[in-house]
Amino acid sequence: MRWIKPILLIMMVFILTIPFTSEAMAEGIQDSVISEERLDQAVSYFNEQMERNDIVGGVLGITHQDKLIRSQGFGKLDLEREQMPNENTVYSIASVTKSFTATAIYQLQHEGLLDIDQTVSTYIPWFQFKQKELTDQITLRHLLTHSAGGIGSFQTDGLVFEDNKARDSLEDFVRLFDQIEITQEPGQSGSYCNGCYSILGLVIEQVSGLSYYDYIQQKILDPLQMKDTVFGHHLNSITDSQLAKEYTWFLANKVHINRSFEAFGSAQDPEGGLYSTIEDLSKFHSAQLGFAEYSLLAPDSIEESRIGYVTTEMNNASYTASGFERKELHQNATFYKTGDGVGSATAILFIPEHDLGITLFLGEFHPEIQQQMIEGITSVMLGHEPESNLAPFTLGKLLGIISITLILLGTFFLVFLIRRLWRKGLYAKNLVRSILSLIGYGACAAPFWFLFLTVRPTSIGFYGYPYDLAIGMIMFVGAFSLWFMYYVMVIFLKKYKRKLNQGVATLTSKL
Numbered sequence: 220m221r222w223i224k225p226i227l228l229i230m231m232v233f234i235l236t237i238p239f240t241s242e243a244m245a246e247g248i249q250d251s252v253i254s255e256e257r258l259d260q261a262v263s264y265f266n267e268q269m270e271r272n273d274i275v276g277g278v279l280g281i282t283h284q285d286k287l288i289r290s291q292g293f294g295k296l297d298l299e300r301e302q303m304p305n306e307n308t309v310y311s312i313a314s315v316t317k318s319f320t321a322t323a324i325y326q327l328q329h330e331g332l333l334d335i336d337q338t339v340s341t342y343i344p345w346f347q348f349k350q351k352e353l354t355d356q357i358t359l360r361h362l363l364t365h366s367a368g369g370i371g372s373f374q375t376d377g378l379v380f381e382d383n384k385a386r387d388s389l390e391d392f393v394r395l396f397d398q399i400e401i402t403q404e405p406g407q408s409g410s411y412c413n414g415c416y417s418i419l420g421l422v423i424e425q426v427s428g429l430s431y432y433d434y435i436q437q438k439i440l441d442p443l444q445m446k447d448t449v450f451g452h453h454l455n456s457i458t459d460s461q462l463a464k465e466y467t468w469f470l471a472n473k474v475h476i477n478r479s480f481e482a483f484g485s486a487q488d489p490e491g492g493l494y495s496t497i498e499d500l501s502k503f504h505s506a507q508l509g510f511a512e513y514s515l516l517a518p519d520s521i522e523e524s525r526i527g528y529v530t531t532e533m534n535n536a537s538y539t540a541s542g543f544e545r546k547e548l549h550q551n552a553t554f555y556k557t558g559d560g561v562g563s564a565t566a567i568l569f570i571p572e573h574d575l576g577i578t579l580f581l582g583e584f585h586p587e588i589q590q591q592m593i594e595g596i597t598s599v600m601l602g603h604e605p606e607s608n609l610a611p612f613t614l615g616k617l618l619g620i621i622s623i624t625l626i627l628l629g630t631f632f633l634v635f636l637i638r639r640l641w642r643k644g645l646y647a648k649n650l651v652r653s654i655l656s657l658i659g660y661g662a663c664a665a666p667f668w669f670l671f672l673t674v675r676p677t678s679i680g681f682y683g684y685p686y687d688l689a690i691g692m693i694m695f696v697g698a699f700s701l702w703f704m705y706y707v708m709v710i711f712l713k714k715y716k717r718k719l720n721q722g723v724a725t726l727t728s729k730l
């Protein structure tokens with residue numbers, strides 16, 4: 220039986236060393252994720268993708284636990300100045316603002332001031348979509364997770380054109396939602412909804428007794444010492460040398476434009492009105508990862524808010540109540556949010572398992588690549604081969620090409636009409652051909668008239684349309700409408716002349 224004691228001793232030593240071995244292994248894994256080699260590879264990938272896609276400028280930031288461990292600028296913050304952006308350069312973060320709004324809602328729930336599973340009308344009694352019965356089923360959770368009965372940004376954003384006050388009044392904007400039709404049972408599926416977060420902004424005001432801005436400032440920005448994070452109407456506190464210009468596309472060329480907050484108005488601030496820096500968002504990352512000195516949310520609230528509720532429209536991720544989307548990447552749960560301003564593109568992503576956060580700023584409207592880029596950077600940090608991202612025909616450039624085509628077509632048909640009138644006046648030999656031409660020009664013009672009169676796809680531009688596209692559509696529909704009117708008059712005069720000739724012939728025969 221002497222062999223029992225040595226065996227027991229070996230077992231005790233083995234058991235006691237397991238925690239230390241596991242801890243060492245975990246530290247080894249994390250060390251490999253944040254190694255200098257991986258950081259250098261991530262920066263190289265960032266620079267390569269920015270150059271390949273000809274981006275004006277931007278910044279990458281990588282956070283580990285409570286520290287910004289790497290930041291890298293690229294290009295220029297202003298095409299007119301040779302100044303590279305850095306971790307203190309201020310960019311519009313657009314829809315990343317939604318994660319701040321969602322955090323505020325969960326803070327109020329933790330304080331017992333609201334319940335996200337209660338209906339919206341509990342906190343805003345007058346609130347209503349088009350169908351009251353279905354409206355009474357919509358909860359704050361549905362708004363947070365973009366599952367409010369099929370209602371999406373396409374239905375909400377353009378309503379600011381209905382009322383001049385709505386662009387800068389949160390309540391006036393939300394009151395216009397009674398025009399929006401609910402198309403499915405709430406909670407059934409995801410439909411990305413900007414306006415739903417404007418409703419949440421109003422709920423914050425109603426419940427807290429503070430303005431939305433004061434609440435975000437006092438409960439999130441100040442505690443985290445995010446000193447350079449402001450809403451658009453407070454940008455005058457930021458120096459010009461610190462503020463990146465915003466660039467978009469006009470007729471397939473990059474141009475400097477008014478800032479996002481000037482285009483969108485303050486009514487949409489809860490869904491996309493913040494401006495921030497890599498340095499400040501690193502602090503927000505630290506709070507999300509649980510390493511900030513100030514805890515934004517209780518651990519149980521954090522865990523509950525990150526549960527996937529409904530799938531996104533692409534079925535490759537899930538909407539959560541945290542304002543972030545959840546996606547599995549290389550067998551790791553990642554939480555990300557992208558934001559598209561009128562002249563910027565932003566993405567943030569964090570991996571709780573590795574205490575890792577990544578922030579990406581692009582200084583132009585380029586919505587096709589920021590998510591792919593940040594996922595590529597994440598892949599590098601996790602030791603995987605990233606995908607190369609190239610989007611030569613970004614949406615803005617593509618719309619510019621379409622606009623130029625419409626302008627050229629409109630100009631051609633307008634010149635052709637003037638030439639016809641100059642040479643022949645209101646004349647056509649064949650009535651059938653004239654009728655077919657009338658139908659053809661009318662059929663081409665009708666869809667554009669329908670769009671202009673009934674559809675407001677965004678809250679910016681010319682009644683919801685980018686200015687270059689609006690010019691192209693007006694030129695095209697104007698020329699084709701004039702041709703339509705021309706053939707109406709030709710057919711009318713042809714019939715009139717026929718009746719006149721018949722009358723003359725009848726009168727002549729009687730004589």
